[in-house]
Amino acid sequence: MAVFTPLELGDISQWIEQDFDIGQALEIRGIHGGIENSNFFLDTSRDGQKHEYVLTLFERLTAEQLPYYLExxxxxxxxxxxxxxxxxxxxxxxxxxxxxxxxxxxxKLPGLSRLEPAANHCAQVGEMLAKMHLAGAHFPKVQANLRSLSWWQKTVPQVVGHLDVTQAQLLTSELYAQENFFHSESYAALPQGASHCDLFRDNVLFDPQASHDPSQDQLGGFFDFYFAGTDKWLFDLAVTANDWCLADNKQDFEPTRLNALLEAYQSVRPLTKDEQASWPMMLRAAALRFWISRLWDFYLPRDAHMLTPHDPKHFERILESRRTL
Structure with missing residues (x-):
């Protein structure tokens, strides 16, 4: 999340009170982090109680694309x-x-992000991700993941010139490998449906219990669905694993957390044989997707308040690690 378009309380207070049944607007605060939209916490007062919401101004998505995400x-x-x-x-x-x-x-969901998750956090995320996939299986709208293969093919030529020879070779060779994978029969056989496609640690909240012991955390929910799309569920799982289950070196997998995530997911929706066989390539696809987007944001940045682009090297290293699996 970030702020590209500044917004003040006076810009929205009358609109909120006249057009909605959520009370009087009390405060609006820009949210730091993320790279796509302008996001704000919105506090209102209704019937003597304070209520919290998130207000988003969409900087790239169009009014024609947005109904998919919101609905x-x-x-x-x-x-x-x-x-x-x-x-x-x-x-x-x-x-x-x-x-x-x-x-x-x-x-606004309850809780806080656990940026250093334990196995219990990974297990809760895996279980709820599988439940989310099944719950979205009959969602009637279809909209392709806008950051999938066709976007990679368009974006790589824009960023590859900023890389050294070794990086450029890694990027172009992996794109070629993924083009072959995406056009294979095994890829076509993978189950698909509505997917989050960006379920990083900072897009999940956990509600601490009275003990304030992280081992007792309860999942608060998933948010920031504005990269969602109709995609392979295995891709969604791979994106999640590549962020939640990293070892201390920030590139290889930590086995305990990875096993917790995968076992909890499969307790709800077991992976098919095609998915099991495609897992290594899909982990590479998930790493490539975010390396490309971080290269794009780093080398072709937009002006914004409260925006710090992510380091592209992080997913370059993850991709290198996944290519050894």
Missing amino acids: LMRHLANQGIPVPRPIENNQGLILFEIKGKPAAIVT
Whole structure:
């Protein structure tokens, strides 16, 4: 999350009070982190109680693309998956416009991110990810993952010139390998459906219990669905594993957490034989996707308040590690 378009309370207070049934707007605060949209915490007061929401202005996604993400969140919330629920205005709409940008308001989930997760956190994430996949299996809208192969093919030529010879060779050779994988019969056989596609540690919240012991944390929910798409569920799982289950060297897997994630996921939705066989290549695909996007954000940045691009080297090292599996 980040702020590209500044927003003040006076810009929205009258709109909130007239068009919504969520009370009086009290405060709006920009959210630091992330790289795509302008995000704000929105506090309101209704019936003497304080309520918390997240207001997002979409900087790249269009009003035509956004219904997929917002309606997916509403669908999952209705299925009991802990995700932000889009807030309707008094006309029943969930997509709006602020300062010429598409915008939405969603509920704020409880809890905090565990950026150094233990096995119990990975297990809860794996179990809920599988439940989310099954809950979204009958979601009627279809929209391709906008950061998948076709985007990689378009973006690699824009960033490869910034790399040294060894990096460029790694990038282009892996893209070639993934093109072959994506066009294979084994890839076509993989089950697919609505996927988060960006389930990093900072997109999951855990609700600490009274003891404040992290081992007793309960999953608060998944958020930031604005990279979601109709994709292979195995890709979603690989993205998650590549971030949640890293060893101390930040590139190889830590076996205990990886096993916890995979066993919990498969307790709900066992992987097919095709998925098991495709796992190594899909881990590479997930690493490549984020190496490319971080190269793009690093070398072709946009102006924004509160934005710090991620280091591309992180996923370069992960890709190198996954190529040895």
